Amino acid sequence: MPNTQDSPDDGFDRFMAERWPRVVRSAFLLTGNQHDAEDLAQAAFELACAAWGRVRRADNPDAYLHRVLVNCHRGRFRKRRVIENPVAVLPEGLQLVGDHTEAHGERDALMAVLNDLAPRQRAVIVLRYYEDLTEAQTADILRCSVGTVKSQTAKALARLRKNGRLAEFAQTSKNQKGAA
Amino acid sequence: MYDTIDDDTEPDTDALRSGLRTRADLVTVSVPPIPAVRQRARQRRTRRRMVQALSGIAAASAVVGGALVWAPGRDGGDGAPTTTPWPTPSPSPSLSLSPSLATSTADYLRATDLGAGWTGPVGATPSPQLDMGGACEQEGVFHPQIPVAPAVDYLYTSSPPGKPAIEMFEAVYTFAPGTGRAVMNRVNAALGVFCEQPEAVRTLDTPTVADDSIGYTTGGNNCYILVRSGDRVASAVVPVMPGGAEETGWIDLVTAQMGKRLTGG
Numbered sequence: 001m002p003n004t005q006d007s008p009d010d011g012f013d014r015f016m017a018e019r020w021p022r023v024v025r026s027a028f029l030l031t032g033n034q035h036d037a038e039d040l041a042q043a044a045f046e047l048a049c050a051a052w053g054r055v056r057r058a059d060n061p062d063a064y065l066h067r068v069l070v071n072c073h074r075g076r077f078r079k080r081r082v083i084e085n086p087v088a089v090l091p092e093g094l095q096l097v098g099d100h101t102e103a104h105g106e107r108d109a110l111m112a113v114l115n116d117l118a119p120r121q122r123a124v125i126v127l128r129y130y131e132d133l134t135e136a137q138t139a140d141i142l143r144c145s146v147g148t149v150k151s152q153t154a155k156a157l158a159r160l161r162k163n164g165r166l167a168e169f170a171q172t173s174k175n176q177k178g179a180a
Numbered sequence: 181m182y183d184t185i186d187d188d189t190e191p192d193t194d195a196l197r198s199g200l201r202t203r204a205d206l207v208t209v210s211v212p213p214i215p216a217v218r219q220r221a222r223q224r225r226t227r228r229r230m231v232q233a234l235s236g237i238a239a240a241s242a243v244v245g246g247a248l249v250w251a252p253g254r255d256g257g258d259g260a261p262t263t264t265p266w267p268t269p270s271p272s273p274s275l276s277l278s279p280s281l282a283t284s285t286a287d288y289l290r291a292t293d294l295g296a297g298w299t300g301p302v303g304a305t306p307s308p309q310l311d312m313g314g315a316c317e318q319e320g321v322f323h324p325q326i327p328v329a330p331a332v333d334y335l336y337t338s339s340p341p342g343k344p345a346i347e348m349f350e351a352v353y354t355f356a357p358g359t360g361r362a363v364m365n366r367v368n369a370a371l372g373v374f375c376e377q378p379e380a381v382r383t384l385d386t387p388t389v390a391d392d393s394i395g396y397t398t399g400g401n402n403c404y405i406l407v408r409s410g411d412r413v414a415s416a417v418v419p420v421m422p423g424g425a426e427e428t429g430w431i432d433l434v435t436a437q438m439g440k441r442l443t444g445g
Contacts, residue, residue: 013214020212025204034207042217049221113196129193130200157193166192 012052015061016045023069029126030073032111044069066131066141070123113160121156128153285334286444287352287414293437294336294348295430301334307351310363311404311415325363327353348434350416352442360411364392367406393439395431405431407438414438 023044027037047068048055055061114122120142127138128149135153139146160166291298310325311333331351339345355363393407403418416434421427 012218016214016217017212021209024209025207028207029200029204037207038210042213042220045212045217046220046224049217050224052221125196126200129197130204132197160196161192166196 010052011056012049015056016049019062019065020045023065026066026126026130027069027073029114029130030069030122032114040069040073043072047072063137063141066127066133067143070127070141073119073123113166116159117156121152121159124149124152125156285332287412287442288334289336289350289416289434289437289441291336293441294338294434297340298336298338300336300348301350302337303333303335303349305333305335306330307333307353310353310367310406310413311349311351311417325353325355325366327355329354346418346421348416348418350414350438352412352414355411355413357411360408360413361392363413364394364406364408368394393435395435403431405435405438407435407442409439409442412442414442 020041024037024041027040027044028034031037031040044065048061048065055064058064114125117125123142124138127133127141128135133141135146135149139149142149157166285301288301291300308326308330310327331353333349333351336348336350337345338348393405395403395405403421405416407414416438
């Protein structure tokens, strides 16, 4: 376990090392971008480390970490978000390096599904369907009622169903499983 | 990490669930940057302590400065003692602190609102900005929420026998017309992002107030209760909450009473 000279064995190193992969992946689903995901995960762990005494004593340090992650995403990354402007023709001087269409197709489909959602709905989907949290746990993390989680989940799913993204995504997944 | 539950088994949500996992697993995960995270956390704690120390010095300077201004017999600079008397202490734990303030204290808690054994309000200290606690204001990112005029901060005290005394401060801020909701939104944002993560934040129930209210605690067991009605925000601060099983019930009681006073109930 990483433990530098100035990092006392207070349990944080192990806590972070064990959770880092999962938190980065959750952050990726929230941000849709690997670079932002790592930044977001680091910001969450930084806050957890700064308050490690309290985090360690908390009933559920993982819930604390999730809460920090979602809050950081809702605040900091919302401000930094850059609006992308797709163009039909690449500007002069830019070249595509190889054709990664197939490799990125699945990930793009997923991001298209999630990008249709408002940030809070996206967080609910990630917490409920990726982290597999209960409605009560999700409500605790988002500081809202279970009823709000239910309604946000229902609205998110309805939105995905309405524009066909969910069916498209389910079909893609099914095809992929069949091909495998 | 958590107990899992599958209470939504529709095919498309199953596909969503498995798809999310599959796609997330494609993410290349780097080595956890533990030393860097520790270093930044350490810098954050150092910044916090410095700001707290500076705040303490500033507060002490203000007290000393105030004492010098009011000290009886102080040399006025020309060798002659001044005749300025000590300020008259608040005569009683009532709301009649001064004629000019009496009209504004209708929105404030009475000692009886807080339970048996409480006294106050006394003190009447100007409060030029919404007090969110040093943990939130130290970062320099959160812009202080400034009311249209400085509010008045009052002190309430309880000294239960055999237990440490409890102090509570309350100030009622009036913000520019139409900005009350934005103030609370910024407070919520600050609690989620800029502040040292508060230990507990919860939405409080204020039966007489249609608008939002919130309570939170920060390090050192500080407790903050904010209740908004329109563009007015009542803020109660307990620097050290005694804790215990009755803490939640007491906070709920105080919140309800704050809402009641704020709405003239």
